[in-house]
Amino acid sequence: MYSSDTLHEFRHFLLDELRSGRLHGGDRLPTERELSETWNIGRSVVRRVLSELKEQGLITQVVGSGTYVSADASEKLQAGAAQVTAMETSPAELMEVRVLLEPVVMQLAIRHATPADFMKMEECCARAEAAQTLEEFEHWDGALHQTIADATHNNFARSMFQLMNSVREQGDWGVLKKRSVTPQRRAIYEQEHRDLVAALKARDAEAARELMEAHLVQVRRNMFGY
Known part of the structure; x- marks a missing residue:
């Protein structure tokens, strides 16, 4: 079972990377395995957070290619500021x-x-x-x-x-x-x-x-x- 605090911290990190512009539209995210190893968390935690970001339209996942930042991720973050605050x-x-x-x-x-x-x-x-x-x-x-x-x-x-x-x-x-x-x-x-x-x-x-x-x-x- 994942830790709620760990999931929250990982989610906050990715949202902050998107909001700050350190991750731009079209950028490729590290693989699930790489994120899991970097954060020392289970891949189930990684998948859950990525799924949430995908539902928000902030990332896209291409089978056989990887996970990418959506072109309009920055605009969506600004438009949905209250929703993002709730997520964080x-x-x-x-x-x-x-x-x-x-x-x-x-x-x-x-x-x-x-x-x-x-x-x-x-x-x-x-x-x-x-x-x-x-x-x-x-x-x-x-x-x-x-x-x-x-x-x-x-x-x-x-x-x-x-x-x-x-x-x-x-x-x-x-x-x-x-x-x-x-x-x-x-x-x-x-x-x-x-x-x-x-x-x-x-x-x-x-x-x-x-x-x-x-x-x-x-x-x-x-x-x-x-």
């Missing part, structure tokens, strides 16, 4: 920021949330509880946090949470979440979500802040052990 952000970096920022956002949500916003939060909780798979539960988990951000009716807060959810959609997050979530932990998360929404509906800023912080610290501990 590790799950640990995301949680570090979430624990600091999301509790603070609760006050804005309480100040501006409408009855329609609270109905959407309740729906996210119900859909998460009814989810038959972890992937479906994770989707509605992320949707709840995004709905709370939307309830601030603040465009910057909305955009910030959209970027955070983009990181959650990366494969690294899903792998870690799958390893850490047990049926018992999922039940705890569901109750924490319900308690948080209740505090928001009661317009209790202090309780909502404390509940969000405790929830995120719990998720971080389960995922990373600290």
Whole structure:
């Protein structure tokens, strides 16, 4: 099994090479074996990162010839800056920021949330509880946090949470979440979500802040052990 940190570092290296112009359109990348040996990582890690870059249109792979930088890679990196930022952000970096920022956002949500916003939060909780798979539960988990951000009716807060959810959609997050979530932990998360929404509906800023912080610290501990 590959290390999430190793995969993240290798991905970041290649993106930085493309962004800086050290790798130009048409340049041939080293072979999978060469990259594996240079970075002392498994070829499965190399293949996964190259596959991601190919899906983004940043590289092309020609059977029997090799892997090449796409001619418009630089333009695509500039146009998709937010998406690239999500690709470069590790799950640990995301949680570090979430624990600091999301509790603070609760006050804005309480100040501006409408009855329609609270109905959407309740729906996210119900859909998460009814989810038959972890992937479906994770989707509605992320949707709840995004709905709370939307309830601030603040465009910057909305955009910030959209970027955070983009990181959650990366494969690294899903792998870690799958390893850490047990049926018992999922039940705890569901109750924490319900308690948080209740505090928001009661317009209790202090309780909502404390509940969000405790929830995120719990998720971080389960995922990373600290």
